[in-house]
Amino acid sequence: MQALQKKVVAALVLGMTAVLAAGAKELPPRPSVGDVLKGSKPGDWRPLDADNTLYLELPQGRVVIELAPSFAPNHVRNIKALAREHFYDGLAIIRSQDNFVVQWGDPHEDDEQARQVKSAQKTLPGEFTVPLSNDKQFTRMRDVDGFAPQVGHSGGFPAARDPKAGQTWLTHCYGMVGVARGNESDSGGGTSLYVVTGHAPRQLDRNITVVGRVVAGMPILSTLPRGPAPMGFYEQPGMQVPIGAVKVAADVPEAERVRLEVLRTESPTYQAVLDAQRNRGGPWNKYSPNYLDLCNAQIPVREQKL
Amino acid sequence: MQALQKKVVAALVLGMTAVLAAGAKELPPRPSVGDVLKGSKPGDWRPLDADNTLYLELPQGRVVIELAPSFAPNHVRNIKALAREHFYDGLAIIRSQDNFVVQWGDPHEDDEQARQVKSAQKTLPGEFTVPLSNDKQFTRMRDVDGFAPQVGHSGGFPAARDPKAGQTWLTHCYGMVGVARGNESDSGGGTSLYVVTGHAPRQLDRNITVVGRVVAGMPILSTLPRGPAPMGFYEQPGMQVPIGAVKVAADVPEAERVRLEVLRTESPTYQAVLDAQRNRGGPWNKYSPNYLDLCNAQIPVREQKL
Numbered sequence: 001m002q003a004l005q006k007k008v009v010a011a012l013v014l015g016m017t018a019v020l021a022a023g024a025k026e027l028p029p030r031p032s033v034g035d036v037l038k039g040s041k042p043g044d045w046r047p048l049d050a051d052n053t054l055y056l057e058l059p060q061g062r063v064v065i066e067l068a069p070s071f072a073p074n075h076v077r078n079i080k081a082l083a084r085e086h087f088y089d090g091l092a093i094i095r096s097q098d099n100f101v102v103q104w105g106d107p108h109e110d111d112e113q114a115r116q117v118k119s120a121q122k123t124l125p126g127e128f129t130v131p132l133s134n135d136k137q138f139t140r141m142r143d144v145d146g147f148a149p150q151v152g153h154s155g156g157f158p159a160a161r162d163p164k165a166g167q168t169w170l171t172h173c174y175g176m177v178g179v180a181r182g183n184e185s186d187s188g189g190g191t192s193l194y195v196v197t198g199h200a201p202r203q204l205d206r207n208i209t210v211v212g213r214v215v216a217g218m219p220i221l222s223t224l225p226r227g228p229a230p231m232g233f234y235e236q237p238g239m240q241v242p243i244g245a246v247k248v249a250a251d252v253p254e255a256e257r258v259r260l261e262v263l264r265t266e267s268p269t270y271q272a273v274l275d276a277q278r279n280r281g282g283p284w285n286k287y288s289p290n291y292l293d294l295c296n297a298q299i300p301v302r303e304q305k306l
Numbered sequence: 307m308q309a310l311q312k313k314v315v316a317a318l319v320l321g322m323t324a325v326l327a328a329g330a331k332e333l334p335p336r337p338s339v340g341d342v343l344k345g346s347k348p349g350d351w352r353p354l355d356a357d358n359t360l361y362l363e364l365p366q367g368r369v370v371i372e373l374a375p376s377f378a379p380n381h382v383r384n385i386k387a388l389a390r391e392h393f394y395d396g397l398a399i400i401r402s403q404d405n406f407v408v409q410w411g412d413p414h415e416d417d418e419q420a421r422q423v424k425s426a427q428k429t430l431p432g433e434f435t436v437p438l439s440n441d442k443q444f445t446r447m448r449d450v451d452g453f454a455p456q457v458g459h460s461g462g463f464p465a466a467r468d469p470k471a472g473q474t475w476l477t478h479c480y481g482m483v484g485v486a487r488g489n490e491s492d493s494g495g496g497t498s499l500y501v502v503t504g505h506a507p508r509q510l511d512r513n514i515t516v517v518g519r520v521v522a523g524m525p526i527l528s529t530l531p532r533g534p535a536p537m538g539f540y541e542q543p544g545m546q547v548p549i550g551a552v553k554v555a556a557d558v559p560e561a562e563r564v565r566l567e568v569l570r571t572e573s574p575t576y577q578a579v580l581d582a583q584r585n586r587g588g589p590w591n592k593y594s595p596n597y598l599d600l601c602n603a604q605i606p607v608r609e610q611k612l
Contacts, residue, residue: 144450198504199480199601199602202595202602203586219404222532223529223531225529286432286491287511289508291452293508
């Protein structure tokens with residue numbers, strides 16, 4: 001799906017075949033991710049759980065976030081409470097830093113106009129890692145990783161684990177959502193959240209609470225104008241993007257919900273998806289790395305078939 | 307520089323100190339990348355070579371590309387010839403795929419209005435790898451990499467090498483520029499180029515010719531609206547972004563050039579920059595990975611001091 005081709009029509013019009021340049025080896029064709037998904041069964045997919053799905057409503061459209069209660073139970077509970085008390089409604093996207101993150105929260109956090117938290121918590125102890133026993137669905141990838149002893153996927157999220165330490169955590173791949181904090185581990189709580197919009201900043205792993213993943217709407221966030229260097233905070237209020245509302249999907253009338261399903265990352269089909277990315281076939285590919293970077297592993301999402 | 311903080315003012319206003327949450331270990335403070343650069347010497351920096359710098363002139367501004375003749379001598383020569391015969395002027399950005407690439411070229415490549423190449427070559431044999439002897443400046447990183455036996459930097463570019471095969475190549479990190487091709491290894495030549503705008507698609511390494519790196523102007527490219535799935539080609543011509551011109555900097559009057567300098571990646575200062583990213587200190591960081599992903603290694607660029 002991600003072959004760096006000239007326009008697809010070019011290959012067809014020019015009738016390109018497997019004639020090889022001098023010195024190039026030919027790789028046999030292999031199933032692509034698309035080919036693997038065509039062979040998937042209905043049971044390989046699961047619908048989003050409406051009680052653990054957030055809608056971030058922006059002027060440009062809806063961003064859909066799947067929450068990960070296994071990895072951040074207290075923060076997920078608190079973020080849903082914040083959404084339900086309308087804490088986020090009318091706040092704004094306050095930051096876009098190129099090749100790093102987009103962040104939202106209260107532009108007036110530090111002045112007397114700051115929005116007050118009602119029934120939810122303003123801060124919580126960090127959930128940077130959780131015990132391995134929290135996670136029942138980990139499927140390990142065989143690929144080496146520089147940041148963690150083991151990497152793979154759990155319940156639709158990229159994850160890592162350290163068996164010696166007895167810890168597991170979600171990893172900062174593209175589209176992952178985390179909880180901004182100050183210097184203290186317990187200074188975040190979900191009133192300000194960020195989404196990774198660049199090359200995975202894995203140095204943040206185990207340093208901050210990760211609560212979920214954007215499953216639809218990334219282009220809305222990733223194309224927002226970058227704020228001024230170095231950190232991309234929108235210093236001029238006019239750059240801020242107003243948040244219409246953040247809603248728990250379960251609170252939205254069924255007819256207004258987005259119907260998405262995610263490939264089960266514990267399924268054999270997903271293992272085949274990973275292998276299709278690890279080893280790519282000809283004719284376009286001339287070299288196959290036999291390796292997959294955790295944060296390049298696609299986690300397929302599609303419209304739910306009703 | 308990339309700490310995921312709440313607004314910087316928050317840390318100051320709230321007077322955050324190094325009080326620790328239960329269970330969190332305190333990391334000693336360490337120099338940041340900014341701290342290291344403050345201690346750099348003038349000789350640690352080199353100006354861009356105007357003869358190997360391209361300006362991509364777009365309505366939104368100028369994108370500056372440093373070319374890498376050591377890694378793709380024939381393609382670099384050809385791309386400069388294409389620029390000098392005004393091949394690109396009036397063509398367009400034709401593709402933006404989320405978390406992957408932006409690509410430019412001739413929207414009419416496949417029809418009778420296709421722009422013709424004059425003195426330059428339309429296609430060239432691929433330069434996917436080059437002999438190790440091409441590269442005199444490699445400085446190896448000690449960090450493991452899943453895609454290559456060795457990674458590091460050479461002349462300001464992220465690079466990898468395989469000593470057994472006697473090969474070296476540039477890697478597909480954020481901002482790297484490559485040569486689109488069809489299925490054949492020799493079907494590209496520089497008439498269509500792409501820039502990485504997402505998580506590093508390292509599976510393209512050794513599969514395509516990489517010619518350089520964007521050293522200024524990435525936000526212009528990274529925020530372009532995404533084209534339709536799956537590949538992001540702008541199917542409606544109205545989405546295409548017209549290219550005013552692509553110029554070799556040496557052909558531009560000196561007063562109109564951008565004056566940038568790049569930290570020498572073979573300098574001890576750059577090794578300290580890498581180490582500042584590999585091991586980060588407190589108070590913000592609670593865990594330090596003691597690891598740096600090649601494609602997260604910043605390559606500092608600044609305004610030239612005259």
